[in-house]
Amino acid sequence: MRFKVAVLGATGMVGQKFIQLLENHPWFEISALAASEKRVGKPYGEEVNWLVSANVPECVRDMEMVPMDPKHVDADIVFSALPSNVAREVEAAFAKEGFVVASNASAFRMEEDVPLVIPEVNPDHLQLVETQKKKRGWDGFIVTNPNCTTIMLVISLKPLMDLGLKTVRVASMQALSGAGYPGVPSMAITDNVIPFIKGEEEKVETEPLKLLGKFDGKKVNPAPIKVSASCHRVPVIDGHTEAVWVEFDRDVSVEEAIAAFESLKPLDLPTSPEKVIIVRSEPDRPQPRLDRDEGNGMSVVVGRVRKDSNGLKYIVMGHNTVRGAAGASILNAELMAKNGMI
Amino acid sequence: MRFKVAVLGATGMVGQKFIQLLENHPWFEISALAASEKRVGKPYGEEVNWLVSANVPECVRDMEMVPMDPKHVDADIVFSALPSNVAREVEAAFAKEGFVVASNASAFRMEEDVPLVIPEVNPDHLQLVETQKKKRGWDGFIVTNPNCTTIMLVISLKPLMDLGLKTVRVASMQALSGAGYPGVPSMAITDNVIPFIKGEEEKVETEPLKLLGKFDGKKVNPAPIKVSASCHRVPVIDGHTEAVWVEFDRDVSVEEAIAAFESLKPLDLPTSPEKVIIVRSEPDRPQPRLDRDEGNGMSVVVGRVRKDSNGLKYIVMGHNTVRGAAGASILNAELMAKNGMI
Amino acid sequence: MRFKVAVLGATGMVGQKFIQLLENHPWFEISALAASEKRVGKPYGEEVNWLVSANVPECVRDMEMVPMDPKHVDADIVFSALPSNVAREVEAAFAKEGFVVASNASAFRMEEDVPLVIPEVNPDHLQLVETQKKKRGWDGFIVTNPNCTTIMLVISLKPLMDLGLKTVRVASMQALSGAGYPGVPSMAITDNVIPFIKGEEEKVETEPLKLLGKFDGKKVNPAPIKVSASCHRVPVIDGHTEAVWVEFDRDVSVEEAIAAFESLKPLDLPTSPEKVIIVRSEPDRPQPRLDRDEGNGMSVVVGRVRKDSNGLKYIVMGHNTVRGAAGASILNAELMAKNGMI
Amino acid sequence: MRFKVAVLGATGMVGQKFIQLLENHPWFEISALAASEKRVGKPYGEEVNWLVSANVPECVRDMEMVPMDPKHVDADIVFSALPSNVAREVEAAFAKEGFVVASNASAFRMEEDVPLVIPEVNPDHLQLVETQKKKRGWDGFIVTNPNCTTIMLVISLKPLMDLGLKTVRVASMQALSGAGYPGVPSMAITDNVIPFIKGEEEKVETEPLKLLGKFDGKKVNPAPIKVSASCHRVPVIDGHTEAVWVEFDRDVSVEEAIAAFESLKPLDLPTSPEKVIIVRSEPDRPQPRLDRDEGNGMSVVVGRVRKDSNGLKYIVMGHNTVRGAAGASILNAELMAKNGMI
Structure with a gap:
């Protein structure tokens, strides 16, 4: 059970928390960090204002950031720590190209065909992705966690x-x-x-x-x-x-x-x-x-x-940044991985 | 319109706020500061850990503290900044001896014959003091303000x-x-x-x-x-x-x-x-x-x-320490002074 | 002894402190508030994120902001609360046009011909302005206060x-x-x-x-x-x-x-x-x-x-924002006013 | 390499830090928690206002506290988190009865025959204990760490x-x-x-x-x-x-x-x-x-x-409470254990 995962919006507060929680994850391995245009090509460790612990984890320190574009990202799962206004377009682009998007952004949460899920609360809502893929003609899909x-x-x-x-x-x-x-x-x-x-x-x-x-x-x-x-x-x-x-x-x-x-x-x-x-x-x-x-x-x-x-x-x-954000997305992704959705 | 006022529990946080608000009061003049036994006889300025501004007001700096005993206090109004457990006995003693007690303590607030008053809200409740004096056989009375x-x-x-x-x-x-x-x-x-x-x-x-x-x-x-x-x-x-x-x-x-x-x-x-x-x-x-x-x-x-x-x-x-404590007691006292109750 | 004063950079933290200290000033009256392009023409009270007290002072609430341009400012003294990089050009422009600039910015502090003054420390340094005017060919001059x-x-x-x-x-x-x-x-x-x-x-x-x-x-x-x-x-x-x-x-x-x-x-x-x-x-x-x-x-x-x-x-x-910034500039201006330099 | 250790002053801030650091220690096992008279006989978990993490560690939760008296303590090493005034008498009593006392208190730090040690800085000062034991006629000894x-x-x-x-x-x-x-x-x-x-x-x-x-x-x-x-x-x-x-x-x-x-x-x-x-x-x-x-x-x-x-x-x-207090004492004790001093 090993999956390659990317983080969109990797330098922000929630992005940092994603990286921290994924550092030694048994199933997921960070394969790409995507950030805004001006950071592309630069090593993560030099660009981030790392605030969640003393040191940027070694596994990402020298990783060069890639554009938030499906063509440049090699991953099975894409975690989104994007602000809502950016998320709308970027997440859709990834889902369209076949990625599984586990999003912490609010952009799609209340869409009828997008699951808003807490694994311990409403795991069955994940089945909405079938409707989503069909209705939107996407190869992948978006799953969201709440505020x-x-x-x-x-x-x-x-x-x-x-x-x-x-x-x-x-x-x-x-x-x-x-x-x-x-x-x-x-x-x-x-x-x-x-x-x-x-x-x-x-x-x-x-x-x-x-x-x-x-x-x-x-x-x-x-x-x-x-x-x-x-x-x-x-x-x-x-x-x-x-x-x-x-x-x-x-x-x-x-x-x-x-x-x-x-x-x-x-x-x-x-x-x-x-x-x-x-x-x-x-x-x-x-x-x-x-x-x-x-x-x-x-x-x-x-x-x-x-x-x-x-x-x-x-x-x-x-x-709030673990159960309330990065940890919530990761738990959703784990559930989907276990369910064979990825 | 000039009245002599005493503060009971003068060294605490609320006591300090009483003094600060009374410093240049047009009607009230601090005539006594009462404190616990160990402080009696000592100048206020030396005993207090003054925290509400840079300097202990001059008018009380050298005032020697007196016991919380009606015999040692010369005042028309007694403001009580006492903790509730101490207030019960001390305030009663003062009211019995004819003092007007304006109390910020919770001890008597919910007693049936004790007014709990906010001047802009229920000034008419002050009339309860007649019942209070009669029922308890006191020469003075207690008026309280809320939490x-x-x-x-x-x-x-x-x-x-x-x-x-x-x-x-x-x-x-x-x-x-x-x-x-x-x-x-x-x-x-x-x-x-x-x-x-x-x-x-x-x-x-x-x-x-x-x-x-x-x-x-x-x-x-x-x-x-x-x-x-x-x-x-x-x-x-x-x-x-x-x-x-x-x-x-x-x-x-x-x-x-x-x-x-x-x-x-x-x-x-x-x-x-x-x-x-x-x-x-x-x-x-x-x-x-x-x-x-x-x-x-x-x-x-x-x-x-x-x-x-x-x-x-x-x-x-x-x-909370002005409208919610010292200022509330003082406003009650001002209303009573204006009403001729003192 | 009445002077019209303008504040450059009026919406920032130090700008607010200037306004607060000038509100009831006996000698100085705010005649203009200058701000960056995007704020020009808008009422101060609507643009500022006022943080130094509960309310924007009435005297400036509806004052429309003007450009940081000598042509648009009617004042005897110009107080500068500008960031250093902006100050260099703007302050010079005002001094050139004959204004007395009392600046809190660091831009000119260490220039040989610009007084850096604390009135109680080195008031005689103000005489440097003669050199300054002559050397630079300015009708006005700049006086600074320290960091x-x-x-x-x-x-x-x-x-x-x-x-x-x-x-x-x-x-x-x-x-x-x-x-x-x-x-x-x-x-x-x-x-x-x-x-x-x-x-x-x-x-x-x-x-x-x-x-x-x-x-x-x-x-x-x-x-x-x-x-x-x-x-x-x-x-x-x-x-x-x-x-x-x-x-x-x-x-x-x-x-x-x-x-x-x-x-x-x-x-x-x-x-x-x-x-x-x-x-x-x-x-x-x-x-x-x-x-x-x-x-x-x-x-x-x-x-x-x-x-x-x-x-x-x-x-x-x-x-730091009174004696260390706005108050320092104002004290300098008061000294100059008293000395007849304005 | 297993030693029984006691903590004196176990309920205070530094005492809590001792317990936290000792919880899974490979060499040391907590055998006794000593506290002031009024706490003796009560379970640690009920008495302490635990502030250094969410939960009192299980290993000490139900441990009944003992008096700060050598007769009631079964341990190879005694860690002292006592205030200095109490430490003077208590630590001496333990050292006299043959205990190795690793103290964070200041009481004995500057005594000529008491080692004040940071293992990476001056480990050789530990040799002072020989003088100490001889001079004072103690069976045990005190070793201190700095402020x-x-x-x-x-x-x-x-x-x-x-x-x-x-x-x-x-x-x-x-x-x-x-x-x-x-x-x-x-x-x-x-x-x-x-x-x-x-x-x-x-x-x-x-x-x-x-x-x-x-x-x-x-x-x-x-x-x-x-x-x-x-x-x-x-x-x-x-x-x-x-x-x-x-x-x-x-x-x-x-x-x-x-x-x-x-x-x-x-x-x-x-x-x-x-x-x-x-x-x-x-x-x-x-x-x-x-x-x-x-x-x-x-x-x-x-x-x-x-x-x-x-x-x-x-x-x-x-x-300050790890390297600067509890951790410092523990490191001293580890060094002594390795040196065969215990």
């Missing part, structure tokens, strides 16, 4: 669906790395909270309906829930913390909810954590600095599950 | 009451100064969020019902609303930011809500801000570092008022 | 010159605002120190020699001292802290040094602080957050003056 | 000794973890620098002379150098950054210094890093957040080596 705030939330909501989930309100306290680099100026966020992230609330309010929706063999029928989000930036490096209120169509106890959280099964995939959801019982957890590396950043940590007059409330936290 | 998170919230809720407010959910992002000094260790909060503040959610869920309740001449009847809170500490020095969801018994437009917010009238008191609520139209405001000093810290700033499937959502922010 | 790290240092060194100062070593811990906006990315500096600021050490090692040099009627003879600097960025919003080692040609006591620091006289100018240098005796001062606003940001605060095997060491701290 | 700021500095100075090092000036920017827990209040250090750490400069100015001194078979003769320190706290979690000026008795080039730094040999011990000193050539390194985990926190990173009028200057950075 970084959405994914933590939805992993925690999935087990609550069977308990009769109806409405969700979420207030996020999002990490700086989510804005990329240079991203949020230090002068804007030091000793401060910025109660706004452009486009974020719209994503958090719509993506869960697709993720938790039912695939009927042809299309995904949105889940019959309502989600309302308020998104805020806080001075934290990594780890999105979310305060969640959930209402059900019946009375649900704290114990039932915890049992449901803990019942979410991990998959047998290299990047899959031992526990998908870790429920902590301390009164003051999860905390991003302490808990974001659980399961190598792929576990989601839940705490403070408590009764509310109209349902329950709890905190969910996860690593 | 720092409650007060921002309730100032924003007051104008919404007439629009048919029913339920409130609030996620707070609270400043470090709210925990006093030494308070939150830097090792606990740097690059972190702590999603828990002991006792806070209980206060935020109960105090608004009393504050927004109706005084019927004898007692306060709690407002018929429900409040649910999730409280979090973030790395911000001053200024509590709160994400609020409100539901009404009818459809309320963003414009109606904004008009209501802006209709809340300031009082004609020295510490009263020009605008009680400032509504900002930018997509990314209020922000604590930029907006916390509006109205010298006494204004509350609202922004991002937006429609939600089940009502509205918005952000409210205010200075 | 933000240099100025705190040199204010503290000036009184030590008479004690036989020989060598200086300085390690700076510089604030974020010094890098402007967007400036330092939060991802780069949160939980971090960056031990490098481009071009800074060179400025700190050369400017003091000119500032402390003797004007002989024709030119400035550099002071016979050596300065060595190590410059570092730390997560502080405003206020540069500097650890200084000084060696003398004789033995100098702590008391002598303190007496010298305190002897530096303030000038009788609107922006001049009551004390130029404040010496604090506490073991842990100065601290930027507590001390940066002393003298409205124009005082420099010294502490921890202590004996060293080869001289003395101490800490000096000052507000 | 966290000293150790980074001295590792960088050791290779410079042969180049004729004469004087050293160091300005430190020290991390929060160095102050333990609760340590520095967030209200004191957010948006701030504290230019003072009690007792620190004295240690940094004296310990290097002993560490770099020559052992003549009987005692250590202090190195003929002078060290002057200015110590400052900055808002960084882990990693002390130090700006260093060095003067020599001859001219030393940057290349010579770099070659010397890189020539310092690692030891063949489990905790020893591959490179003792990593020299980085980028203009803006080392940085604590990026470089502190090099060599699992045991490497020291040097950068910005540059010529100065009177010698050289450079930056050195290392992980």
Whole structure:
């Protein structure tokens, strides 16, 4: 089981995280790093402003960057860490030419024929690719993972669906790395909270309906829930913390909810954590600095599950550039590799 | 109009803020600073770890601290910056001996015969002091102001009451100064969020019902609303930011809500801000570092008022040690002074 | 005594600070705000990302920005908050056309015929403008103030010159605002120190020699001292802290040094602080957050003056965008106004 | 090669780091955790406020804490993470009863007969224990490691000794973890620098002379150098950054210094890093957040080596609770184990 993988948008924050997670991957080997025109031909190690650890991994240090063009990329899987506006055209070009594109960009997420997938939540949605290929006449296809705030939330909501989930309100306290680099100026966020992230609330309010929706063999029928989000930036490096209120169509106890959280099964995939959801019982957890590396950043940590007059409330936290971005795409690719889709 | 005022718990964070706000007060003059036993007899300037500006104000620098005992305090009004456990006994002792106690402590807030007051919200509740004095046989009385998170919230809720407010959910992002000094260790909060503040959610869920309740001449009847809170500490020095969801018994437009917010009238008191609520139209405001000093810290700033499937959502922010603590007590005292209650 | 003043580069961090300090200035009135081409014609309040307080001052909110061209600017004094590369051409153009340019940029600082001035340190250097005008054939002239790290240092060194100062070593811990906006990315500096600021050490090692040099009627003879600097960025919003080692040609006591620091006289100018240098005796001062606003940001605060095997060491701290930038230019302009140079 | 080890002061910040580093140690196994009276008998996992990772390691979670008394401790080596005032009595008691005490406390560091050791710098000083045992009549002995700021500095100075090092000036920017827990209040250090750490400069100015001194078979003769320190706290979690000026008795080039730094040999011990000193050539390194985990926190990173009028200057950075505390003690113990001293 060995696949050649390329990273599109390799020098950005999420691109760096892709490389870090792929460095010693048992199935995937980096065969190409694609970047914008001005970086083409230059060694990755010289071009990147490497920020996720002390040193650029050796395996890519001297790799010359290639254009974001299917003709120049030799790979079985293409991971996309592109900004959404660039992603639309580039990802389509790769899919058309037969590549499997595992994308972290938002460009195609809500398209009817594009799977938006969390392996532990809705793996069956991957079947949408057949429709996609047929409808678009592509040899390859695009599979997407959700927004970084959405994914933590939805992993925690999935087990609550069977308990009769109806409405969700979420207030996020999002990490700086989510804005990329240079991203949020230090002068804007030091000793401060910025109660706004452009486009974020719209994503958090719509993506869960697709993720938790039912695939009927042809299309995904949105889940019959309502989600309302308020998104805020806080001075934290990594780890999105979310305060969640959930209402059900019946009375649900704290114990039932915890049992449901803990019942979410991990998959047998290299990047899959031992526990998908870790429920902590301390009164003051999860905390991003302490808990974001659980399961190598792929576990989601839940705490403070408590009764509310109209349902329950709890905190969910996860690593936004691992489970919330690069790790999410890689897990999707692993699932597809295992399923024989690649 | 000149009154002698004392500060109980003068060396703590809130005590310092009392002194700072009273330094050049037109009506009030600091006549005594009371502190715990070990500090008695020592000059304030030598004992305090002054943190709210460069220098201890001259007017108190050499003032010798006195015991927290009515016999040793010469004052018309006693401001209490005490921790709740100490406040219970000490404040009662002062009230019994005829002092007017304006307390920021939580000890007596929810007692049936003790006014919990925000001057712009429920000034008529002050009349409860008659019951209090009679029932307890005290010559003086205690008047309290709410918790720092409650007060921002309730100032924003007051104008919404007439629009048919029913339920409130609030996620707070609270400043470090709210925990006093030494308070939150830097090792606990740097690059972190702590999603828990002991006792806070209980206060935020109960105090608004009393504050927004109706005084019927004898007692306060709690407002018929429900409040649910999730409280979090973030790395911000001053200024509590709160994400609020409100539901009404009818459809309320963003414009109606904004008009209501802006209709809340300031009082004609020295510490009263020009605008009680400032509504900002930018997509990314209020922000604590930029907006916390509006109205010298006494204004509350609202922004991002937006429609939600089940009502509205918005952000409210205010200075937690000014409007949320010392300034709140002082404003209460000013109202009482003007009303002839002192 | 009323002068019309323009600000070049009005939307940047230092430009904002100029406007804030000029808002209620007794002598100066803002008559024009000049900015880059794309902003010309637009109201200042709409274009600026105002970060230094809650609101853009009313006096400039609706002011339409003009090009950085002498023909479009009506003013007696032009304050320059331009980046150095732009400053070279633009400032010269204004000086040529007869304007008095008070510049915070580094472009002309070290030119032989351009005064580099701190009013309390070397006011006589202003006489260089006669040479400048003659040599360059300009109707106006340029006067500069030093780099933000240099100025705190040199204010503290000036009184030590008479004690036989020989060598200086300085390690700076510089604030974020010094890098402007967007400036330092939060991802780069949160939980971090960056031990490098481009071009800074060179400025700190050369400017003091000119500032402390003797004007002989024709030119400035550099002071016979050596300065060595190590410059570092730390997560502080405003206020540069500097650890200084000084060696003398004789033995100098702590008391002598303190007496010298305190002897530096303030000038009788609107922006001049009551004390130029404040010496604090506490073991842990100065601290930027507590001390940066002393003298409205124009005082420099010294502490921890202590004996060293080869001289003395101490800490000096000052507000980098006030005393270290906009305030420095304004003080220079005030001195020139008083001297009748404008 | 298996030894039983105990940790004294196991619940503090350094105690936690000891446990973390010992968790999977190939030679050492934790046999006892000693703590103050009130914690005795309680499981470690319930008592500790674990801050260095998500979870208390399993191997100690249920371990009942014992008194800091030789009679209650079964171990070959005792690691001391005690505060200095407690260390004096407790460490002596253990050494007297035959234990090998590897201490991070400052209590005995400067005693004439107690080795102060960095294995790569002065391993021969360990021979002092013979004198110590004889003189004090102890069956065991105490070996110490230096202060966290000293150790980074001295590792960088050791290779410079042969180049004729004469004087050293160091300005430190020290991390929060160095102050333990609760340590520095967030209200004191957010948006701030504290230019003072009690007792620190004295240690940094004296310990290097002993560490770099020559052992003549009987005692250590202090190195003929002078060290002057200015110590400052900055808002960084882990990693002390130090700006260093060095003067020599001859001219030393940057290349010579770099070659010397890189020539310092690692030891063949489990905790020893591959490179003792990593020299980085980028203009803006080392940085604590990026470089502190090099060599699992045991490497020291040097950068910005540059010529100065009177010698050289450079930056050195290392992980203060690993190389600067727990890791230093463990490396000392490993060296003693290998030498057959235990």
